[in-house]
Amino acid sequence: MTLRWPWTRPTPSDSLAISLDGSTLVYAQVAAIAGGRRPLLRRCGTVPFDTARPQELAGRLRALGLPTQSVIALLQVPQCQLLQIDTPAVAPEELKAAARWRIKDLVDCHVDDLTIDVMHVGDGRTHGPKQAFVAAAPNRVIQGVASLCEAAGLQLATIDIRETAQRNLQCALAQAGTQGDRAGALLxxxxxxxxxxxxxHGELFYTRRFAWEGALDTTAPAAPQSLSQPIPLLDAGEMPDIVDYGAELAIEDDSAETPRIVIEVQRSLDLWERSWPGLPLHGVTVDAGESTAALAAVLARQLGQPVATLDPRPAFDGVMPACRGDTALARTVLPLLGALLRDGHRNR
Known part of the structure; x- marks a missing residue:
């Protein structure tokens, strides 16, 4: 099984996206998109299973009547690195091989043990550095997902990653609102x-991962640090946000009283302004689960940027009804909705 990134949608039919979180399968079923209408989330939920007997999952999924063909599997954040490199000056057909060579000193295993794919940074039209994103997932992770899907009776079409799923959702919401092609940040x-x-412009220009633990602590790090990664969904009153590193802080309050994640986000925004002066930010959207309101409030005070909370409804119909009003489930399913928005015309 290869990492097919991005995915081209096959025939018009209900689509299924899944993610595996330990011994739990999370799923989202979306109705076929027709006539330019917004996608409809039909069903979503979680299915516990015994990892030692994945074949039993097949019966549970059949009982739910879920579609089993052209399934998208979304990796967890730690299961795939997304690296940024200068674009190798090679022919398009040689890009992946050249990228594999470039990342050999950036990964913690042998490159032959990785499945990789490459995507250009940005849309190729805007002035800026010619760089590429390289998605690198261990072969054992790809094989494990493929084997479980086969045992569960699911025909795996695509394995996607969190960054591109989040991009899809972010860009769909931008197009559905007033932002359009202007730059926006989602945290x-x-x-x-x-x-x-x-x-x-419908494409990913910048991404950064942070560890959530301690992100709201008010003890500033001695130097810029990478955090880790999380994933939530919101209802009426929550949105995503931005982060960056490597810049001088423009925060008025004493850094010892500023949450660490705010400092890191400010660094990211400063770096963005220097790197892409022709693409000023429209604002920052935040989705941090039950911490969304608190995080959005402190970011709004500190960043000097419009800050909003993530609401997926402008891009998707039926989110909360399909999740039976369960906000926690909706947050868990949100990244799957982003994976289901892949349309096959984005740049590689």
Whole structure:
């Protein structure tokens, strides 16, 4: 099984996206998109299973009547690195091989043990550095997902990653609102990690991962640090946010009283302004689960940027009804909705 990234949707039919969180399968079923209408989330939920007997999962999924063909599997944040490199000056057909060579000193295992794919940074139209994102997942992770899907009776079409799923959702919401092609930042919690993406023109320009634990602590780190990654979904009153590193702080309050994640986000925004001066940010959206309101409030005070909370309803119909009003489930399913928005025309 290879990491097919991005995915091209096959025939018009209900689509299924799943993610595996330990011994729990999370799923989202979306109705076929027709006539330019917004996607409809039909069903979502979680299915516990015995990892030692994955074949038993097949019966549970059949009982639910879920579609089993052209399934998208979304990796957890720690299961795939997303590296950024200068684009190798090679022919398109040689790009992946050249990228594999470039990342050999950036990964903690042998490159032959990794499945990789490459995507250009940005849309190729905007002035800026010519760089590429390289998604690198251990072969054992890819094989494990493929084997479990086979045992569960699911026909695996694509394995996607959190950054591109978050991009898809972010860009769909931008198009559905007033932002359009302008640059915007989304900060989402994915379990134990936080993920910042900055997108414009329907493409991903910048991403950074943070560890969520201690992110709201008011003890500033001695030097810029990477955190980790998380994933949530919100209802009426929550949105995602941004982060970056390597810049001088523009925070008025004493850093010892400023939450660590705010400092890191400010560094990211400062770096963005220096790197992409022609793409000013429209604002920051935040989704951090039950901490969303607190995080959005402190970011709004400190960043000098419009800050909003993530609401997926402009891009998807039926989110809360399909989740039976369960906000926690909706947050868990949100990244799957992003994976289901892949349309096959994004740049590689």
């Amino acid at each position: 989402m919690r994915h379990g134990e990690h936080c993920l910042l993406t900055i997108c414009a």
